[in-house]
Amino acid sequence: MGKYKPPAERKYGRGVQVCRRCGSRDSVIQKYGLYLCRQCFREVAYEMGFKKTR
Template identity: 50%
Template sequence: MSHESVYFSRPRTYGKGARECRVCTHKAGLIRKYGLNICRQCFREKSQDIGFIKVCPVTSTTSTTMLRPTQQSTI
């Protein structure tokens, strides 16, 4: 039995070996959420085309300064 006859001899139906990026067929770093099945590198390139937008979170220092005027009560 040579290496060629043994290599990839069993079918890959589950696990990491069965999944690949639908763009570049890379097997590592897959984003499987929402059925994307795209590697993280391709996701960074194609995210605008897919419809994802980057949302910057509000930091804690700016959120407290933004909320202060509305939280003050007059007694």
């Protein structure tokens, strides 16, 4: 077995953006400092005061 090197710590880019609620790294909404993935945002948006226009 070879030497094990842990993955590099991310400092910028998509790997840094993490959903605060579930920890997902894909499709994170950063606007207004939300840092929620789109699935979590849809569940919580109405409680936060966002309303659908259509």
